[in-house]
Amino acid sequence: MNDEASGFTVLDVKTGQAAPLAMEGLWLAGRVLPVGARLLVVHTFRSAEARPLEVVYAFGLPRDAALRRFRIVGDGFQVRSDLRRLGEAQAEYERGISQGHLAALMRTYRDGRVNLSVGNIRPGELVKVYLELVAGVDLSDDGLRFRFPFTLAPCYHRGARAVEIEPGAGEMELPEAEFGDLLLPRYLTDTGALHSVGFDLSVGGGGAIGAVGSPSHALRIANLGTDDVRVGLSREKDVPDRDLVLDIRMRQAATRFSGGRCRDGKARFTAVVPSTLLGKAPRTSKSVVFVLDRSGSMAGPAIEQAKKAVEACLGTLGESDRFGFVAFDDQADLFAPSLAHASIENRQLLRQFLLGIDARGGTELGQGLREAVRLAGADRVELILITDGQVAGTEDLLGQVQAAGARLHCLGIGAASQDRFLTLLARTSGGVSRFPTPRERVDTAALDLFAAIGAPVASDVQVDFGELPGGRGILKTVSSVYAGHPLVVMGETSGEARGSLRVTWNSGGSAGELRVDLQPSRDCEAETVRLLQGARLITELESGVRGEWPANPQRAEAKREDRRLIEKLEATSLEYGLASRAMALVAIVERQGDDASQVPTTRVVPLGMPQDVAFKSYFMAASGPPGAAGRMAQDFALRCAPPSHFADIRCAFLRFPRPGMPTESLNTVDDRLVDFAVRLQPDGGMPGQTDGERVVRTLILLVAFLAFGHTSRSGPFRLHVQKMVSFLKQQLPNAVPTERREPIARMLANVEAGGSCTLRKPEAALDLLGSSRAIDWPAWEAIEKGIAAPTP
Amino acid sequence: MTLVELAERSGVPGRTIRFYVSRGLLPGPVKAGRGATYGEEHLRRLREIASLQAAGLTLGEIAGRLGGGRDGIERLEAAAWWEYRVAADVSVHVRAGISPWRLRQIRKHVADMVSGLRKQESEERS
Structure with missing residues (x-):
């Protein structure tokens, strides 16, 4: 447990007494390969209760991630989880709890949110859960960015209920019809009293590493050889208020491979081909629509830098290029009803328009995207979305973007950005994505993304596996490759991973071809590559599952579609041995002295507010007595609005101090x-x-x-x-x-x-x-x- | 009835029922032990919680209404709220999820209020 001095403690809502924290620490270990990571997360729970304890820890899955299995370990026992159909796993967990056994359940919900429940921890007992999972990485031509969530950001949803229950502590609940019995953590602005986090990872397997760094945490780095590096937290422990972000740069932007022969005799491989091998992007006229999230959670430097970034991107356009601009919170505001030419006059008009854009309100992302798609019309227009992506129910948005046929590029910003969702959003529409953290500049990251997306380096990309014995692709290959964003090919063969892939494409009207020889592989990586392929398949299937299955009987068609996807998910989960929204992990530990006579006390592990997110953008306190300004404004409001509306206006017209975050440029x-x-x-x-x-x-x-x-x-x-x-x-x-x-x-x-x-x-x-x-x-x-x- | 039966009859998962008991929204079982039982009162209370949630109340607020919460928590009214900065140091909070026509009406009145505020400020300055 974090024992740093703090004036804050976690209180029991019922008694007002200090609540003992059930989770002591979270430790991340594992190996990051050029195509993804195989991770081990150690959760340490200790009960300080006088009666049996059920503890619930909520977390978000990284991008393209899936849970493999867990071990639950304590004094004199060690039990491995089983992969079961969701209903069976829940029933098994409830049976274990009712019989007084130690039981653990790991279940995935919408948006890749997960609840780990461990029930019947005995008073004073220490229990550890070792979770194995695989996760994807954000690939670039010459390296990768690895991201792991140590906190779960609050999110916007039209039906969410959120409230500040005491100063600096907020609670959020999502509607059961969509999110089932998902429990979200209590969010605390003061992280000093929370559990500690740390990590120790090895990185390698993809050639000579040029540099390793992190914009989120101070690192301790040890070179284990030219191709292998060990990376850990430089201090003893940290707090759960932001994602871990690791940047790995290779010495050369060359094709990277991972894979080898698996136990079933097949070889699995992933090849990462830099975009530079496919040529250069032609300069063509550009039509772009910027879609800027102006919701309250973007308040502070993020929105100011994002606005500047839009202006700077326009600085690269010529008179023949066209642009549109949509800012959205709970409503969408358009710069102009149609695309405008990037003339100096229009850019100046946009600058004036941007002056009126500040952060406020909710995140009706769907509405913003609808307006952007409408603005784009039938033309092939690149949409650039700048957002922190903190929304719930993302599967509906993915369906909407897919149906619209628009190409969307995402710039995801924030200490706990939803990069799982934004990656899917960009990928679903054939676009690309980038994810700067709050300690990096949004404007330069936006410019970098903008520079990549003018026109694809290669379109109509095809991969021929014909020269590999029994070769086939595991996932549909993207049809367009953009500058800086490599082509990723996942495949398998019936024998060894030897031979060549043939990649063909179209670039500015002329055809291109590249033979990619599969390099000698390492069999020790083969299983990880197989699991990563499975995780990617599961993530894509899950992105189509809408409601909380089988909830909402009115939506018969959606339910049928969900059922079909759930069946596919079950089959894929079983094939790869990975959990999903259809299959959960469960373990029961039967021990001497198990006591079924007491119902355990249930506690949810609190988490820190992401360090860059304004607490008030999600959680509102009860209103105090209005000051003079408030009284004046209330007087106005009484004259302006009929009393029936006052149920919907609250804390109305109280004076708030100006936001503490600096919004002016630092002039670097x-x-x-x-x-x-x-x-x-x-x-x-x-x-x-x-x-x-x-x-x-x-x-x-x-x-x-x-x-x-x-x-x-x-x-x-x-x-x-x-x-x-x-x-x-x-x-x-x-x-x-x-x-x-x-x-x-x-x-x-x-x-x-x-x-x-x-x-x-x-x-x-x-x-x-x-x-x-x-x-x-x-x-x-x-x-x-x-x-x-x-x-x- | 057992916890499993209560979960089946109410449609509320067992873990959620235990969570409600821990939060003070629901009394503990009538009879503890291996044969821990729950009665019609539990079922009625679960339905009440569901309807209050549907009305936009959080669990903390519901606990207060049902008599199990601490002072200060039960009086909170909020569900999700949108914040509009109408002046440099004045915010308006509008309940999220209200019908679009109502939101339009509120916006109009807020706009009226903003113009009134500006007018008053300019009068004060002059």
Whole structure:
């Protein structure tokens, strides 16, 4: 248990006394492979009750994850779980509890939420549950991001009941018709009194690792060899208020394999083919619709950075490109009723519109998406969703997006982002997704995503398994590949994993082909790869199951569809030995002295509010007496609204302190780069009084971008760099003095080839651009002198 | 009846019934021990809880109404609420899940109130 000094404790709602915490710690171990992770989560429960205890721990599954099995271990016993049909597992658990046996049940609900229930823990007893699971990872061309939830974020649902039960403690309940008997934790703003969390993971198996880092936790890293790294928490323990996020970069962006021969004689493999091997994205005109979540949970820097990101993305568009903008909370607001050309006038109008956008209200994501799809019309338009994804009942949204046929790219932000849902949302529609954490910048992550999605690197992608003995794909391969996002192929053969895959695609009207040789594999990874394939299949099937089966008898058709999917889920669960919404894990421990005479006390393990989410965006306290402003406003309201509406307006018109989170820019280098990126004109140049001044300003900004590590091929500002180069090349014959043309042309050629340069005092270049005085060629001369030799 | 029978008759899972007992929403079994039994009162109470939940009350509020909660908790009325910032330091909270026509009406009145507030502020300044 976390024993750090804290002025806060968890109180029993009935007695008002300090409630003993039932969970002491959660420890994550396992191995992260290039295609996913095989994990062991150790839950330590200790009863401080005077009577038998039933403890319920709620958690969310990571992306593409499934539960394999668990062991329940205590003094003198160790029992493994069985995989059973849901009804049987529940009945078995209830039988065990009623007979006084120690019983454990692990059941998955909608949105990948899970309840682990352990009942009849004896007074003073320590019990550990070792849970095995597999989870997917967020793949990029040159590495991956691994994410594991240590807390479960509250979520928006139209039928949710949420209330602040005491200062800094909130409770949320979801409607039974959809979520069954799911129990959610109590959310605490003060995490000091909660259980401790920690981790120790090995990473490897995919080639030489270049770097390992985490934006969420301080790491202790040990190199076990060039291909293997061990990563742990640098401090002894931490608190459950955010996801663990690990970034792993490989030394080279090369094809990565995992797999080998399984016990059944078949070989399973997963190949990750970098998008760079499939070519470069052609520059075509773009039509995009930004869909911005402005719900209360986005309050603070997230929404401000997201707004800036939208403006900066527009800075990469030309006059022929078109855009739309939808902001949604419980209603959707449109910038314009149809797509607008990305002219400088329209961008300025959007800037004005964005000034009125702040965070408020609920997250009616469906409504926002409906408006975006309507705005897109029949055209092939890329939708970019910027959200924390904290919604419940996500299966309905997935169905809606699938039916609309729109391509949706997701930028998921937050300390406990629903990346499982947002990954499915993007994948279902053929788009891509990225997930920055609160300690990273939303705007640069949005620019990075935006740079990737202009046009696919490859479309109509096909994978031929014909040259592999008994080869076949496990999942349908995506039809489009975007820059930076690799092609992932999951397959199996009847023998060894040897031979070649043939990948064909279309790129800008011409056909492409690539042979990918399966590399010698490691059989020790084969079982993990098999389980990851099963988890992916289960996740995709689960995403189609709507209601709480077999609830809601009125929806006969939905129920029939759910039943069909549940049958498929059962079969897939049995084939792979993995739990799902149709199959649960249960264990009963019969011991000497089991006492059926007492009904256990049930306690739900509390969790920390995700560190970046405003408590008040979900939980409201009871209203106190209104102040003078409140009385004034209530007076207005009484005159404005009939009394019958007052049941629906509450805490009305009380004065709240201003939000504590800073919303203004911190004016870091990235902030300044975003500010300048926003100012780029549709032709790619900076604004100025004359053509000459525009060229000089653009040149200075270009070398500043290069000096800060953004080239035409890498970095979130790569589209801006490309656009500036294109502008400068056009201006070279007319607006550049003859004697300067050759060195500038050389520099532009180097930048086009992906080259960079270093600049002495690059901040001074930004200061110069930020000043209001006219800039001409002498200013460029001064900057030019500070440029070191360009680096290819 | 046993817990299993109570669960079957009420449609409320056994774990939820135990949770309600622990939260003070439901009395414990009439007779403890291997033959722990529950009566019609438990069944009636479970139905009452379900109807109060359907009306938008949280378990904490229900516990208060049914007499098992602490002071301060039972008086809470909230279900889910949307917050609208109508001025720099004034918020309006509107109950979520109300019908669209009602929401439109409320929005209109809130808009009227906002314009009134602005007018008053400008008068104060001048």
